[in-house]
Amino acid sequence: xxxxxxxxxxxxxxxxxxxxxxxxxxxxxxxxxxxxxxxxxxxxxxxxxxxxxxxxxxxxxxxxxxxxxxxxxxxxxxxxxxxxxxxxxxxxxxxxxxxxxxxxxxxxxxxxxxxxxxxxxxxxxxxxxxxxxxxxxxxxxxxxxxxxxxxxxxxxxxxxxxxxxxxxxxxxxxxxxxxxxxxxxxxxxxxxxxxxxxxxxxxxxxxxxxxxxxxxxxxxxxxxxxxxxxxxxxxxxxxxxxxxxxxxxxxxxxxxxxxxxxxxxxxxxxxxxxxxxxxxx
Numbered sequence: 538x539x540x541x542x543x544x545x546x547x548x549x550x551x552x553x554x555x556x557x558x559x560x561x562x563x564x565x566x567x568x569x570x571x572x573x574x575x576x577x578x579x580x581x582x583x584x585x586x587x588x589x590x591x592x593x594x595x596x597x598x599x600x601x602x603x604x605x606x607x608x609x610x611x612x613x614x615x616x617x618x619x620x621x622x623x624x625x626x627x628x629x630x631x632x633x634x635x636x637x638x639x640x641x642x643x644x645x646x647x648x649x650x651x652x653x654x655x656x657x658x659x660x661x662x663x664x665x666x667x668x669x670x671x672x673x674x675x676x677x678x679x680x681x682x683x684x685x686x687x688x689x690x691x692x693x694x695x696x697x698x699x700x701x702x703x704x705x706x707x708x709x710x711x712x713x714x715x716x717x718x719x720x721x722x723x724x725x726x727x728x729x730x731x732x733x734x735x736x737x738x739x740x741x742x743x744x745x746x747x748x749x750x751x752x753x754x755x756x757x758x759x760x761x762x763x764x765x766x767x768x769x770x771x772x773x774x775x776x777x778x779x780x781x782x783x784x785x786x787x788x789x790x791x792x793x794x795x796x797x798x799x800x801x802x803x804x805x806x807x808x809x810x811x812x813x814x815x816x817x818x
Contacts, residue, residue, distance in 0.1 A: 538621040539591075539628045545676055548629040552590065552677055555626075560587035564679035564706075566670060569593040569630075570610035570724035571619040574714040578683040579623045581711050586681055591620050592673055593630040598641060599665030610724050629677065636672065645671045647694045647701075650788040654690050654801055655812065658778055663694050670695055674706055682706050687713040687721045689799055689814045693788050713813070715741065721813045733806040736774040740804055743768035744815040747782075747800040751817045756794045758782040765800065778803040778810070785816055 542548040555562055563586030565578045571593075582589045593616050600606035613630055620628050644664050650656075651663035674682065684692045696708050714722045719741035720734075729737060747765040755761055761782050769777050780802040781790050791798060794817070801814035 538617060539625040541617065542627065542629050543631055544635055545631065548590075548627070548631075548676055551627055552679075555588045556678070561681070562586060562677065562679040563589045564673070564677050564682045565589065565591045566673050566682065566684075567591060567593055567616075568595045568609065568724075569616045570612065570727075571616045572722050572724065574685055574687065574722035576619070576623055577714050578685060578711050579620070579625060581709060582681065582683050583624065585709070588626040589624070590627045590629065590677055590679065591625050592677070593628060594636060594669070594673075596636075596665060596669040597633055598637070598668060599662050601659045601662055608728075610727060629673075636669070641668065644668045645698060645702075647697045650690070650693050650697060653788060653790065654779060654781060654783070655803060656690070658803070663691070666691055667694055667698050671698065671702070671704075674699075674704060679706055681709055683709050683711055685711050685713060686816070687723070687813065689785070689801060689816075690788050693786060696786075719745075721811075723811065725809050725811060728809045729806055733774060733809065736772045737806060737811065739769060739772040739775060740802060740811060740813050741815075743780075744800055744802065744813060748815045748817055751794050751798075751800075758791050758794055758798075761794065761800065765802070769802075769804065774806055776805040778805060 563582030567575055595609050597606055645667040646664045647667050656663050692710055699706055699708055718738040720737045743765040746768050747761045750761050750764045765780055769775050782798055782800050783790050785797045785799040799814050799816050803812045
């Protein structure tokens with residue numbers, strides 16, 4: 538089993554020991570409910586670093602709905618077992634009171650790429666994400682940090698924060714891990730009913746159709762969007778929240794496909810919100 542730290546002084550001391558021994562630290566921030574998507578992040582960290590540190594913390598300030606925070610899956614014992622099997626050296630699992638001993642007064646906000654897509658429908662979400670990740674980076678002080686491409690907007694926000702605040706951390710992106718039928722792995726998938734689970738892969742099918750359209754030469758972003766939306770409309774259980782073609786670095790919508798773009802979507806199945814995206818090229 539990995540060493541477990543639950544307080545900031547504990548984790549700082551243990552990470553300092555790694556640094557003093559010359560170890561390069563790879564950091565995987567998570568909210569727990571670990572699955573093979575997180576496993577891919579950990580595995581990548583092992584290839585580039587000497588010691589892998591995983592944080593498990595359900596961050597209250599990034600949730601726009603209290604019921605979503607309350608429902609978020611929590612099973613520390615299972616997560617520790619997962620980390621042990623993946624040879625994680627150290628797990629940091631603080632309480633909310635440890636991370637926020639008082640009402641938070643200082644926040645990190647990445648403007649220009651936090652307001653659209655998920656940011657439009659989850660006000661304050663990316664401010665909460667950037668703030669907690671900045672806190673974790675200050676606590677762990679890793680050499681590398683690993684994020685999945687499934688949360689593409691989060692990845693862009695973190696990269697911008699690190700660049701603009703001159704944080705000496707390399708941000709590594711890891712491709713989305715999927716079920717055999719294409720559904721992106723997510724802890725939220727466990728909330729789906731059997732009927733909803735059957736419908737969920739339509740999200741990725743629609744995104745693949747959009748990417749295929751681009752590959753075939755379609756450059757009108759609206760035409761690409763309509764291709765994907767038409768597929769989503771075939772599944773009556775799905776309620777799309779947004780579907781956009783955006784610049785993969787700035788997250789700004791584009792009217793014409795040029796350079797590296799991302800087709801990103803969020804859709805509801807019952808009370809469960811799922812996000813996914815594909816990149817081109």
